[in-house]
Amino acid sequence: MADDQALNEKSKKAPKRVTGLGRGLNSLFGEIQREEPITTAEAGDGDGAGSTTVIDGLRSIAISDIRPNPDQPRQHFESDALDELADSMRQRGVIQPIVVRPHGKNFQIVAGERRWRAAQRARLHQIPAVVRKLSDEETLEIAIVENVQRKDLNVIEEAEAYARLSQDFGHSQSRLAEVVGKSRSHIANLMRLLELPASVKALVVDDKLSMGHARALINAPNAEELAPQIVKQGLSVRDVERLVRKSLSGQKPASAKKLAAMSEADADIQALQTHLGDLLGLKVKIQSTGQGGTMAIEYANLDQLDLICQRLTGEHI
Numbered sequence: 001m002a003d004d005q006a007l008n009e010k011s012k013k014a015p016k017r018v019t020g021l022g023r024g025l026n027s028l029f030g031e032i033q034r035e036e037p038i039t040t041a042e043a044g045d046g047d048g049a050g051s052t053t054v055i056d057g058l059r060s061i062a063i064s065d066i067r068p069n070p071d072q073p074r075q076h077f078e079s080d081a082l083d084e085l086a087d088s089m090r091q092r093g094v095i096q097p098i099v100v101r102p103h104g105k106n107f108q109i110v111a112g113e114r115r116w117r118a119a120q121r122a123r124l125h126q127i128p129a130v131v132r133k134l135s136d137e138e139t140l141e142i143a144i145v146e147n148v149q150r151k152d153l154n155v156i157e158e159a160e161a162y163a164r165l166s167q168d169f170g171h172s173q174s175r176l177a178e179v180v181g182k183s184r185s186h187i188a189n190l191m192r193l194l195e196l197p198a199s200v201k202a203l204v205v206d207d208k209l210s211m212g213h214a215r216a217l218i219n220a221p222n223a224e225e226l227a228p229q230i231v232k233q234g235l236s237v238r239d240v241e242r243l244v245r246k247s248l249s250g251q252k253p254a255s256a257k258k259l260a261a262m263s264e265a266d267a268d269i270q271a272l273q274t275h276l277g278d279l280l281g282l283k284v285k286i287q288s289t290g291q292g293g294t295m296a297i298e299y300a301n302l303d304q305l306d307l308i309c310q311r312l313t314g315e316h317i
Contacts, residue, residue, distance in 0.1 A: 058097060061131075066100060073160065074143075076157070094115060101134045102133065137165075158190055159190040162176050186281040216237055216241045220244045273286050285298070
């Protein structure tokens, strides 16, 4: 009886483990309560002379002592959304802390730049922050995971972030897929978007072209010419695929002939598979048997399965 009571008391005190995709940021951040105290002088990239501020995980930091990370993946912040968040902060304060790392005599944002910007608009002087000693590689990984899980990045920003991790830190596509909980093919498809002309990528960033439109334009010899036409006429992804096949017919007869031989039904199924795959970041396979059929979604680990469940149930990441 005494042993049972002791066990119950121990279980009450034990922190609850986070499962599924919720482990994504936690596994990169580490357990805050286990963090060893450090100082800005010890951990900063600058000289840190005269700085002896003790860092103990979660604390309140002056907004003026925080700087954004110039290399963070997200570069576009909607002004109206920032105003709405600032209004909420004036009424309720900052509910979720940002994450920073020591950087010289100040701190650099790792995750939460949108909240920091909104806090400035709300004229707040302090903001809660989790302080961590992180390398440039870890900083970029965390920034990508946070933004991808919250769907804050447009596909070009996401692709550029993956390219940076690949070029600067030698991440393979398999490693990138593991970091963000997506399939390797999804990572590869996103990075291919960087092959598009700058003017086409700008339309994607401005949300005038979808990822589906952009993927259809990758093989087009006249993508810069087609892109404004797509926007002006409001063409669907299927319309763009037809235009691209038409433009390819003069250059690659065999490929165009193969595409033209596809039945309209098969083309629709393929387009739907591609669209669902883009939304989930996982491989989707649809098999039609006439009126009915089956749909299979492939996942490589439990985190990806958790992602599927959250999308199907409408939960937010």
